[in-house]
Amino acid sequence: MMYLQIDGVSKTFGGNKVLSDIRADIREGEFCAFVGPSGCGKSTLLNIIAGIEKADSGEVRLCSRPSAVQDAISFMPQQDLLLPWRTALQNIVLPLEMKGMPKRDRISRGRDVLRQFGLEDYADHYPSSLSGGMRQRISFLRTYLCEKPLMLLDEPFGKLDAFTKMDVHRWLLDSWEKGNQTILMVTHDLDEAILLSDRVFVMSQQPSSIIHELKVNLPRPRKLDMLASEELKK
Numbered sequence: 001m002m003y004l005q006i007d008g009v010s011k012t013f014g015g016n017k018v019l020s021d022i023r024a025d026i027r028e029g030e031f032c033a034f035v036g037p038s039g040c041g042k043s044t045l046l047n048i049i050a051g052i053e054k055a056d057s058g059e060v061r062l063c064s065r066p067s068a069v070q071d072a073i074s075f076m077p078q079q080d081l082l083l084p085w086r087t088a089l090q091n092i093v094l095p096l097e098m099k100g101m102p103k104r105d106r107i108s109r110g111r112d113v114l115r116q117f118g119l120e121d122y123a124d125h126y127p128s129s130l131s132g133g134m135r136q137r138i139s140f141l142r143t144y145l146c147e148k149p150l151m152l153l154d155e156p157f158g159k160l161d162a163f164t165k166m167d168v169h170r171w172l173l174d175s176w177e178k179g180n181q182t183i184l185m186v187t188h189d190l191d192e193a194i195l196l197s198d199r200v201f202v203m204s205q206q207p208s209s210i211i212h213e214l215k216v217n218l219p220r221p222r223k224l225d226m227l228a229s230e231e232l233k234k
């Protein structure tokens, strides 16, 4: 049985047909990326999978049930939804709080991941005082700490500089390889998609459909090390 099935999803806004019969089958534990030009409907597709937007036709099933009704999904939207009245740390630990984790434990877990991202000095800062790249990492960490079986990431690292991005990529792959989470990432950056994922679904301009599926076969740690050494030679 396929884990996640995107089965003929179409979507029109007004007279504007955005998605046309999108199909993809994702296996449990896979890291897949959807790539396509700006405006082709990547966010719309991810919103439909997350259950925030409704498809006009077709459906998305997770373990044979509609994805929209499931509690198995964590979602990082393209626009971050950090709570402005909470500090970076308080934002990150929100999912742990909702799970009922005791305060001491969640604060310690939150500080720990902030430290891994080099953001420990910003724990008590409010989102309005953080740069776009910092907010993006905070938003990613909050999504990550939901610890759901399926993680949906919409352009998660687009605001990070090349070096920070390399660190975060490595961290994400390490954590993904240790667990059995399924990840679906949307990006306009084909290099990033190939670097991180097992399979890349390439979307066309609107009305968008999957025009190509790339299988990525290189072993992952070696790939990242290659990249790092190429980067350092420059």
Ligand code: ADP
Pocket (backbone or CB within 6 Å): 013, 014, 016, 018, 036, 037, 038, 039, 040, 041, 042, 043, 044, 045
């Ligand atoms: P991408 O994420 O690939 O850049 P989007 O999914 O954000 O693309 O948008 C695809 C198209 O759908 C764009 O033309 C956008 O203007 C349109 N669109 C997205 N959301 C809405 C909406 N809620 N109402 C009307 N049009 C929308």
Ligand code: MG
Pocket (backbone or CB within 6 Å): 042, 043, 044, 078, 155
């Ligand atoms: Mg988008």
